[in-house]
Amino acid sequence: MLFYTHNPSKFAFSRETSDIDNIDNLKNIDSHFSLKSLETPKAETQKVFGLVGVPFDSTTTYRPGARFGPAAVREASYNFENYNLTFDCNLDVSLFDFGDLEVVPGNFKKTCHKLEDTVSELLNRGLTPIIIGGDHSISYGVLKAIKSHKTQNSFSDVTVIHFDAHMDIIDCYAGEKYSHATVMRRIFELAPQKIIQLGVRSASREEKDFVGKHNIKTHEITVNTHEEPQIEYFTASDIRQDMGLIENILDEIEGPIYLSVDIDVLDPSEAPSVGTPAPAGISAWHMEKIISILARKEVIGLDLVEVAADRRGDITSINAAKILYDFLCLQD
Numbered sequence: 001m002l003f004y005t006h007n008p009s010k011f012a013f014s015r016e017t018s019d020i021d022n023i024d025n026l027k028n029i030d031s032h033f034s035l036k037s038l039e040t041p042k043a044e045t046q047k048v049f050g051l052v053g054v055p056f057d058s059t060t061t062y063r064p065g066a067r068f069g070p071a072a073v074r075e076a077s078y079n080f081e082n083y084n085l086t087f088d089c090n091l092d093v094s095l096f097d098f099g100d101l102e103v104v105p106g107n108f109k110k111t112c113h114k115l116e117d118t119v120s121e122l123l124n125r126g127l128t129p130i131i132i133g134g135d136h137s138i139s140y141g142v143l144k145a146i147k148s149h150k151t152q153n154s155f156s157d158v159t160v161i162h163f164d165a166h167m168d169i170i171d172c173y174a175g176e177k178y179s180h181a182t183v184m185r186r187i188f189e190l191a192p193q194k195i196i197q198l199g200v201r202s203a204s205r206e207e208k209d210f211v212g213k214h215n216i217k218t219h220e221i222t223v224n225t226h227e228e229p230q231i232e233y234f235t236a237s238d239i240r241q242d243m244g245l246i247e248n249i250l251d252e253i254e255g256p257i258y259l260s261v262d263i264d265v266l267d268p269s270e271a272p273s274v275g276t277p278a279p280a281g282i283s284a285w286h287m288e289k290i291i292s293i294l295a296r297k298e299v300i301g302l303d304l305v306e307v308a309a310d311r312r313g314d315i316t317s318i319n320a321a322k323i324l325y326d327f328l329c330l331q332d
């Protein structure tokens, strides 16, 4: 690239992908993986991130346009300084933006297979995946690849943190098993240790009952939690009323964490261009606080979905890009 130019088709802080074989960090991670397996503590190596966009929105149920999410978030990423004043740090992590997955519009299964292969390739190279959707259905493909990469036992240590206005945990939506409305049920079936839902404010009675049955802290629990994942949820109202409690709970999480961020977790005043807007959400300030805790933990992957922005300067894309920006700045 020439001096004084930038390439908005890549995330702002991406390195040239042709440099990927020339960085020491990646070699260190590779050797750690081969010598000590996945038990190597995170702190011993600095992570290297591989970013891929998934412009797929064929399971959207209300407002289409999440196929434009990867382009919109990348373009918005050029609004940020290399120095992050909020956290007093620079963004100097190794990030490689590989562009977009070649999706098959209208066909979730084919798209999901391609995504699994791509994420597996990132993982095999020692890269931590950052996937920009796309509608929320794609998160299943990312986690399926992560589960295949880890052994069954090590996947059962994973905590999935799910930011969303919606529970997305119904078994079938309009007869479909694979949808942005059922994605957490499919992820539940992959059997991570736990799913924590943050910012929810919309669910069917069936979804609420299902979640209640798997919540170890309620009296409704009826299942053997050693076999099925636990689920805990905090509404947007819970977060706004007692942020300190949420911070403590997140701070206590141990082991590997996967983050799935549906941007509609934010209030529609801060993220209007989403597939399924829901009033009375959390704010970018809450998100900033939460990310500052989670970014320093053992995050094994992240997806950011449901940005359906159709014009430049849309606040939804800027708030979405800020989540990635803050997260990456805090990887020191």
Ligand SMILES: [Mn+2]
Pocket: 164, 165, 166, 262, 264, 265, 276, 306
């Ligand atoms: Mn949602």
